[in-house]
Amino acid sequence: MSDVIFTSKATAKNGRDGHVQSADGLIDLDLVNPASNQEDKGSNPEQLFAAAYSACYDGALNLVASNQNKKIDSETTAEVSFMKDPADNGFKIAVKLHIEIDGVSPEEAEELAQDAHQACPYSKATRGNIDVILNPKAGETPS
Missing domain, CATH: 2.20.25.10 (N-terminal domain of TfIIb)
Known part of the structure; x- marks a missing residue:
């Protein structure tokens, strides 16, 4: 270890x-x-995972950008879906990461998103185990 x-x-x-x-x-x-109880208030494992993954990924994104001498402002939203798994008649999760990156071009945003996905510990832990879709969007670029 x-x-x-x-x-x-x-x-x-x-x-x-x-x-x-x-x-x-x-x-x-x-x-x-939430699949069986829509009335009571409370969290669920997917919500907790979404919070953790979005925080970890956004941290990796900022580290990657810093290492490339790019000044960005970012926000990452993770959507974690709980779904049926036809492979074993059980359940699985999938993730969509919506990544807003200000300060770079759309091409740079795509590159940073991919680089962060390689560096993020949550992405490393889930790679090959769950589907993760990256949805990067460049916001305002510096004048």
Whole structure:
């Protein structure tokens, strides 16, 4: 195993209809399965994964841009879909990353998005396991 920089810890109880809490208490959420319960309020694993993946990817994007001496302003939104998996009659997830990048051309935005996808730890962990679609868009370019 590589040198550990830090470790985060969270515990879930009763699965999709239970509760999840981080060791430090910052995350302390009731879980609700939106497929079977649309009335109660709560989070779900896909929502938590979307938050984590978007934060990790956007961090990788800014690191890649910085390493290429490009000054950007970015925002990444992850859509995580829960779906049937016909391969084993079970379930799977898929991700669409909507990436807004100000400060570069559309071509540079596409290149940065691809480079970030290679660098992001969440992209590395999911590569070959789930479908991930990148949807980069260049915003305002510097004058």
